[in-house]
Amino acid sequence: MTVVSTPTPSNSVTATPSRKSSSDVSSGAAAGIAIGCLLAGALIAFAALWFCRGRKKRSKGIEYEASSTALVPREKGFSAQATSVGSGSPGASPISRALPLPLEDKAITGEVSKISNSIKNHIQSYYHTGRVSSGVLDLDDIHAIGDDMPISAGTLSTLLGNTGTREIALRFCIAWVICTRIQTSATPSMSFLPAELAALSRNIGTTRPSSSGKLLSVLQWRVMTAQLMQSSYVRDPFTASDSRNGNIQAALAALENLLQPYADSRMDNQERRHNLEEILKRSALFAFTLFSQPSEFKFDWKNAQNVKSGELCIFPALVQVSDEAGQPVTPPRPFSEAVVRRLEA
Numbered sequence: 001m002t003v004v005s006t007p008t009p010s011n012s013v014t015a016t017p018s019r020k021s022s023s024d025v026s027s028g029a030a031a032g033i034a035i036g037c038l039l040a041g042a043l044i045a046f047a048a049l050w051f052c053r054g055r056k057k058r059s060k061g062i063e064y065e066a067s068s069t070a071l072v073p074r075e076k077g078f079s080a081q082a083t084s085v086g087s088g089s090p091g092a093s094p095i096s097r098a099l100p101l102p103l104e105d106k107a108i109t110g111e112v113s114k115i116s117n118s119i120k121n122h123i124q125s126y127y128h129t130g131r132v133s134s135g136v137l138d139l140d141d142i143h144a145i146g147d148d149m150p151i152s153a154g155t156l157s158t159l160l161g162n163t164g165t166r167e168i169a170l171r172f173c174i175a176w177v178i179c180t181r182i183q184t185s186a187t188p189s190m191s192f193l194p195a196e197l198a199a200l201s202r203n204i205g206t207t208r209p210s211s212s213g214k215l216l217s218v219l220q221w222r223v224m225t226a227q228l229m230q231s232s233y234v235r236d237p238f239t240a241s242d243s244r245n246g247n248i249q250a251a252l253a254a255l256e257n258l259l260q261p262y263a264d265s266r267m268d269n270q271e272r273r274h275n276l277e278e279i280l281k282r283s284a285l286f287a288f289t290l291f292s293q294p295s296e297f298k299f300d301w302k303n304a305q306n307v308k309s310g311e312l313c314i315f316p317a318l319v320q321v322s323d324e325a326g327q328p329v330t331p332p333r334p335f336s337e338a339v340v341r342r343l344e345a
Helices: 007-083 094-098 105-126 139-143 153-161 166-182 195-206 212-228 230-235 245-262 269-291
Strands: 296-300 311-315 317-322 328-334 339-342
Touching: 105 166, 105 269, 105 317, 139 153, 139 245, 153 166, 166 245, 166 269, 166 311, 195 212, 212 230, 212 269, 230 269, 245 269, 296 328
Parallel strands: none
Antiparallel strands: 296 317, 311 339, 317 328
């Protein structure tokens, strides 16, 4: 029959090897592909690892280099900048950035007002305006409170002896003693600044810096010095070792010689003296405050308020004469008004 024929076994035999051969090639290719993928993956992973490690090393190097740049050149360049600290704007200087902020204007004006009012209250509370015997006051006692007063010793003696002008004359005497001693240019033997600062401040004040840059250096020195000395002269003031005590007691003694003849006998004398001493100590604290500011101040007895004939300035105006950049303030900027009284018989 034509259905069963001999080619059937031969076809099956030849078909079987051909299928086996095809299967072997596919397995080998698959294995090769797998090995190739593994090798490629390993190469990619190695390349990625090498790249990441390289970046990490470079970033560490950059970070170290940046930190070195931030520290070393600044340290090396500090002395060079210090020699010309006022050459740039205050904000650009490393020294300026380290300085404490200045007090607000109202803090300074408020303290001036408190001192002025304390003097007024002291005079009104502890002294009389009655008549006193002639010759009760020695002109030497007037000269002892200071030089270069806006009025003569003879005129002041007359004002003290007159019952109508005694109060303003007494207020002037205390204010003169205080304000001439709390300025940075005060004589060291009289200054209310600490003794270790008074001499330096006096020398700098008498030889005015020739440029705003030098003045800025002086102001920054004062601010830094005050900051370092706060523990001794602000937080715990007037201990037994406080160098201001001697000049405060000397000022108190000079004022006592002048004020004692007009003291009200009905008031406790020790209380009066203690109250006056506290005013002087408060003024000494304010002297340190002015010293610590990055601006220059002075007390103006004559010019700012245009004191007229027949008037007496009994407490001066505080004016700013240079700003925080060491530049002169023209005209001076008033921080407080002068107290001026008419001289009436």
